[in-house]
Amino acid sequence: MSNPTAAILIIGNEILSGRTQDVNVQFIAKGVAELGIRLEEVRVVPDIPARIIGAVNELRAAYTMLFTTGGIGPTHDDITSECVAAAFGVPLLLHEPTAAVMRERWGERVNDARLRMAMMPEGAEPIKNEASIAPGFTIGNVHVMAGVPRIMQSMFQALAPSLPRGQRIEMRAVHGIGVLEGSIAARLEQIQARFPQLDLGSYPFKRDERWGVTLVAKGTDIPALDAALAETTALIAAEGVAPMPGEPD
């Protein structure tokens, strides 16, 4: 398929320590899917320059675009901007228009630490947002965003209109409560074989102490998606269970 591709790099000791539950991946994943962008990889690395620089360079080369989250605040452990500059081999400079906004809004509270949030790699463009004065930035195909979910979300919304788009990737799902994966696997594989242009996934769940399965068809071919949904729905009905149409999750 010719959809643009994306990766997410989470710069996050707090994720690796288990302190914080990441919620940014799911938000970005849904956001890019709506634009027809295929999310193909996520990595979480610690706040170590060599690890960040290496991952930025690997991922920006491998995919149409890279989103990073985390590490662009004012404290000593916020090292993403300098690492992205190093990855691109350019200096980290004060972005004067951003510094001017900070001075106007924050007055004498602007200190060296806060000005770090106006530092960007040479050639970067700020990603403005409604949640904070300090912007993210885009350099090349790399979009550098905050780690705090509400700020990240605002930055992503600001960025979305300028991202390259592909044919929208849609999902169709049906649930079968009481259906066991192992009972339908062979017939499900036959449906997958009839729709090679789609990804058919099977996801078991347990609800009210009963196992069930969600069958998800994913792709860009709408008539095929609808036909596959009809077949997965019939597959569940054939198990003597009432299929429940619904959201993929």
Added chain:
Amino acid sequence: MSNPTAAILIIGNEILSGRTQDVNVQFIAKGVAELGIRLEEVRVVPDIPARIIGAVNELRAAYTMLFTTGGIGPTHDDITSECVAAAFGVPLLLHEPTAAVMRERWGERVNDARLRMAMMPEGAEPIKNEASIAPGFTIGNVHVMAGVPRIMQSMFQALAPSLPRGQRIEMRAVHGIGVLEGSIAARLEQIQARFPQLDLGSYPFKRDERWGVTLVAKGTDIPALDAALAETTALIAAEGVAPMPGEPD
């Protein structure tokens, strides 16, 4: 530090599509931290053999151990076991003791699809669990677990006693509601400089429409952790805010 290291590989189209919110990373992250194992990387890759095989081989070489989640069920999209076998260059074989348990428990419901869950790379040892009959498995330093959280958790608990351990990595945290990161960044950096054996992190949050910051000290040197906590607590108090001791999150 000489703590053992770990990575997590999530085999998960459902994470990359945004359909599913991952919760396995945080569970494993907390679990290994208690054992003194340092989680150093997480990757999410799609259900594509070359991607899985490549990531397994990269990560098992780079870290003391690798945990994988997802892709060991009975359906066509469950391809983790065969990919791990390929990564190790060994055949995928029916694990007879597991197949025997399945036949005993499931009787004539045992079909080819369900027997796929008894297939393991040659030389693998099953990871038994209380949530399902189908086990995970360990081969070399790679621990292959289910993606369904309750099954994964049961497998991790079964596995934990046999994992190599290091000195326990502890955290000390203090919250300051109304404290802004940019105001304390310089002094926080000085505290970090005085405790080079610790990782000091600063994490902004918004609660009841007020910004605040959580300062987290992480490491294995308990006296240093307690001393650093006293200093970060004093730093928040110096801002005219009552420090709130508490959990890191």
